[in-house]
Structure formats: C-alpha cells, structure tokens
Amino acid sequence: MLDGDYELFIKKIKKKTGIDLSQYKEAQMKRRLTSLYEKRGFENFQEFFQGLNNQPELFYEFLDRMTINVSEFYRNGKRWKILEETILPKLLEKNKRLKIWSAACSTGEEPYTLAMILSKFAPLSTFQIHATDIDDNVIARAKLGMYPERSLQEVPKDIKEKYFTKEGTFYHISRDIIKSVQFKKHNLLAEPFETNYDLIVCRNVLIYFTEDAKEILYTKFSDALRKEGVFFVGSTEQIFNAVRFNFSSLDTFFMKRSKAATHCYNSVIYYIKALVR
Incomplete structure (x- = not known):
C-alpha cells in the first residue's frame, strides 16, 4: 500500500514527465529516491517535487537516479x-x-x-x-x-x-x-x-x-x-x-x-x- 506522500509524488511525476514510477518495484525505487532527497536536504516527497521544479540540475539527477536502462550514443x-x-x-x-x-x-x-x-x-x-x-x-x-x-x-x-x-x-x-x-x-x-x-x-x-x-x-x-x-x-x-x-x-x-x-x-x-x- 502506497503512503499518501509517495503516491501523490508519483502522480505529479507522471503528469510532469510521462514516467510512471508505480511500474517500478516500490520499495526499491522509494528507497533510491528517499536517499536522494534526504541527501539534498528535503523532508518529504512533496518538498522534493518542488525542488525538482525549481532546480533543473536536481531534476536531471532525479532522472539519472531512477534510470534502469543504460545505453549510449554511437555505441560501437x-x-x-x-x-x-x-x-x-x-x-x-x-x-x-x-x-x-x-x-x-x-x-x-x-x-x-x-x-x-x-x-x-x-x-x-x-x-x-x-x-x-x-x-x-x-x-x-x-x-x-x-x-x-x-x-x-x-x-x-x-x-x-x-x-x-x-x-x-x-x-x-x-x-x-x-x-x-x-x-x-x-x-x-x-x-x-x-x-x-x-x-x-x-x-x-x-x-x-x-x-x-x-x-x-x-x-x-x-x-x-x-x-x-x-x-x-x-x-x-x-x-x-x-x-x-x-x-x-x-x-x-x-x-x-x-x-x-x-x-x-x-x-x-x-x-x-x-x-x-
């Protein structure tokens, strides 16, 4: 069962990016993102989301943290x-x-x-x-x-x-x-x-x-x-x-x-x- 803070965060992220975090394993993704927002000084997912809106570099770091697929341009x-x-x-x-x-x-x-x-x-x-x-x-x-x-x-x-x-x-x-x-x-x-x-x-x-x-x-x-x-x-x-x-x-x-x-x-x-x- 998703807690309200994380559930609302998922909905906002999907609206902002099209990425549906609910498709990932909750415990693993939540732990990964909690570690990031605590490292950046936020208290909860709603503060974290505001930070993503206001700080482009944090938003990019968020994308990097939740990425599972790894590829590259001009590979080989x-x-x-x-x-x-x-x-x-x-x-x-x-x-x-x-x-x-x-x-x-x-x-x-x-x-x-x-x-x-x-x-x-x-x-x-x-x-x-x-x-x-x-x-x-x-x-x-x-x-x-x-x-x-x-x-x-x-x-x-x-x-x-x-x-x-x-x-x-x-x-x-x-x-x-x-x-x-x-x-x-x-x-x-x-x-x-x-x-x-x-x-x-x-x-x-x-x-x-x-x-x-x-x-x-x-x-x-x-x-x-x-x-x-x-x-x-x-x-x-x-x-x-x-x-x-x-x-x-x-x-x-x-x-x-x-x-x-x-x-x-x-x-x-x-x-x-x-x-x-």
Missing part, C-alpha cells in the same frame, strides 16, 4: 561509421525517402544517433524514423531528450557541439532531432510489424530471447524490410543460417534482405510452434 562507433559511409549511401541510391525503424530503442540514444547521421545526407523531414520499445517509461525518457555525460562518450565532437546543449552534468539534445523520431510502444513478439522499411536497427536485444523466439523475430524482421533492405544487429548477435530468413551478409552485423521470398512456409511453422508452446 565503427559500426555506425560503416552505416554512414557504406550502407546509407547505397540505400539512398535506391530511395531518397528512407523509412527506418529502431526496434527496442530503450531511452532513445539509438534512434537519435540515426537521426544525427541522416541529417548529414538530407533534411530530416525527408526520412521516416520510427522507434519502439515495450516499456512506456523508457519511451517517456527518450522524449525528454536529456542525457548524462556518460551517454555521449562516443559522440563525435562536431555532432556534440551541433546537437547538444550542456546543462550542468546533463545534455539536452536538439528539439529538431527529437521531433524527427516517432516513438511508439510495441511488443516485438506479440504485435505485428509495419512493412517496407529500408533499414531496421535492433542491436543487443535478441540475445535475451529464446532460440524459438529468435526464429520468429528474424522472420518478422525480414518480412518487414523492402527487397534489399538492411538489418543492423548488435555485436552480441549472430544470425546462423541467415539464408533461411532471406538474409545475406553485407558487412559485419549488417544483413541484406534478398529479393526472393522463400520463407513464408517457415514463418507459419514458427508461429504455430510458438502458439503451441
């Missing part, structure tokens, strides 16, 4: 360089108005990295950048566009200066970048995928799924791509027997959707297996 920078210098130019030769999806996007570093790279090629209004995650709270965090310094360790200096504004120990990403990404809640296993994507990015996520679930997801990702669209996976993931999903290797961690559509039968089988289990 060499892969993003290959995307920028090799993959995107080839895609843009075929289609100037790319449709791109960052699946399981966490707190937004990945889709915002995509947007910053794409801005070098054309106005961001030229592209569709979709970003999805199963967690409402990380989507709310992403939409705020505020990040600790550790998330920017691999951001090139010119990009950092162009798109980020420092506020204390936190950085605000440009509103133009935020507006270029469409965020949406989505369950990879339970919900259908949109189609006709030129590029799908899903990195260091599939490692957490069972082999049967991976079979389903690789098929769904392949079906969601245009012919010769590209699937960008993480350094922790390998697609064995990729041809079975109509993928062929373009570069390390980049797979191209082949022209043939031969796996429809397999797709049905995998769905049936999943349902039976």
